[in-house]
Amino acid sequence: xxxxxxxxxxxxxxxxxxxxxxxxxxxxxxxxxxxxxxxxxxxxxxxxxxxxxxxxxxxxxxxxxxxxxxxxxxxxxxxxxxxxxxxxxxxxxxxxxxxxxxxxxxxxxxxxxxxxxxxxxxxxxxxxxxxxxxxxxxxxxxxxxxxxxxxxxxxxxxxxxxxxxxxxxxxxxxxxxxxxxxxxxxxxxxxxxxxxxxxxxxxxxxxxxxxxxxxxxxxxxxxxxxxxxxxxxxxxxxxxxxxxxxxxxxxxxxxxxxxxxxxxxxxxxxxxxxxxxxxxxxxxxxxxxxxxxxx
Ligand SMILES: Nc1ncnc2c1ncn2[C@@H]1O[C@H](COP(=O)(O)OP(=O)(O)OP(=O)(O)O)[C@@H](O)[C@H]1O
Numbered sequence: 001x002x003x004x005x006x007x008x009x010x011x012x013x014x015x016x017x018x019x020x021x022x023x024x025x026x027x028x029x030x031x032x033x034x035x036x037x038x039x040x041x042x043x044x045x046x047x048x049x050x051x052x053x054x055x056x057x058x059x060x061x062x063x064x065x066x067x068x069x070x071x072x073x074x075x076x077x078x079x080x081x082x083x084x085x086x087x088x089x090x091x092x093x094x095x096x097x098x099x100x101x102x103x104x105x106x107x108x109x110x111x112x113x114x115x116x117x118x119x120x121x122x123x124x125x126x127x128x129x130x131x132x133x134x135x136x137x138x139x140x141x142x143x144x145x146x147x148x149x150x151x152x153x154x155x156x157x158x159x160x161x162x163x164x165x166x167x168x169x170x171x172x173x174x175x176x177x178x179x180x181x182x183x184x185x186x187x188x189x190x191x192x193x194x195x196x197x198x199x200x201x202x203x204x205x206x207x208x209x210x211x212x213x214x215x216x217x218x219x220x221x222x223x224x225x226x227x228x229x230x231x232x233x234x235x236x237x238x239x240x241x242x243x244x245x246x247x248x249x250x251x252x253x254x255x256x257x258x259x260x261x262x263x264x265x266x267x268x269x270x271x272x273x274x275x276x277x278x279x280x281x282x283x284x285x286x287x288x289x290x291x292x293x294x295x
Contacts, residue, residue, distance in 0.1 A: 001025055001026040001060065002023060002024040002059075004056075005056050005057050007046060007057070018204075018206050020056075022210050026150070029174075029181075029196045029197055030183050030200060031213070032044070032184060033201045034291065035203065038204060039205045043202070047153055048065075048067070060151070074149060076151045077146070077149040078152075079155060083136060083140035085139060087128045091126060091142075094139065095114065095115070096111060110147060117142070117172075118138045118145075119138065133161055134165030137157060137158070137161060141169070141173075141176075145176060150181060151182075152173075153183050157173065158191060173195055174195055192283060193217075196213060198210075199216055199283070201291065203291040208291065221254055222279045223240075223258065225249070226246075226248055226273070226276075227250075227271050228272040229271055231271065236250055239258045239261065257278055
């Protein structure tokens with residue numbers, strides 16, 4: 001449904017995107033992760049037609065993105081980073097303004113619908129600058145879902161919120177994501193683990209991972225074994241790289257789950273197993289490895 005094809009973006013001499021490609025199917029919730037300056041916002045701004053790429057293209061439902069095309073604008077809801085909302089307007093006037101921009105029919109009904117969905121009934125007559133950050137973010141989301149777009153592009157939607165507000169906004173995104181295609185950029189691993197099925201990691205303008213969340217978490221399997229004897233590391237070496245953790249405890253780095261084979265070997269050699277378990281990288285470890293931060 002969304003195809004990003006060999007996208008490049010230069011700002012002067014600096015190449016912020018170095019030719020990235022990925023696609024997002026209808027109904028997917030994709031987490032777009034990357035350290036500061038990786039190129040997340042740039043990618044999102046190109047997908048939404050807000051800025052143009054230097055090379056490559058974004059195709060949505062078979063049509064090249066055109067930020068000036070009103071049909072296209074109706075298809076995508078965008079919550080920009082820092083949610084730049086007009087502080088002097090009341091919440092209702094702000095939503096009204098966007099409903100006009102999006103040229104919506106049944107404007108009043110649609111505004112009412114998004115107000116209900118984002119639970120901002122209590123503040124619709126308040127000026128935006130008097131709202132808490134959490135409410136401001138809800139108003140930003142309300143704006144993004146005006147017109148019921150099929151696609152939501154959310155750039156760091158929970159940044160700067162307190163833990164309760166984060167949970168509220170996350171739940172709201174999950175709810176919205178049941179019926180929509182969502183690309184969600186964030187620094188927060190937990191957010192991705194709780195909200196997304198698939199993760200794309202970008203680093204220095206390149207995609208360094210694009211996989212299901214389970215697969216990314218599941219990479220780099222380690223087996224921990226504790227036995228009743230002081231064995232040499234070589235006892236386990238055919239299963240992978242062995243590190244001794246104590247006299248009787250070992251860590252084996254293996255590409256697959258070889259616990260059965262290990263049990264068999266121990267049994268055949270009269271070695272009693274006290275503990276045998278697998279451990280996987282969590283998303284944070286995978287992220288840090290892929291974005292070259294020392295672990
Ligand atoms: N208008 C611009 N002019 C010059 N350089 C820019 C411009 N916008 C972004 N950049 C640079 O491009 C790179 C990618 O920026 P981008 O905002 O896309 O990263 P990001 O992954 O969203 O980062 P963050 O998590 O900090 O928001 C950064 O090095 C940034 O400084």
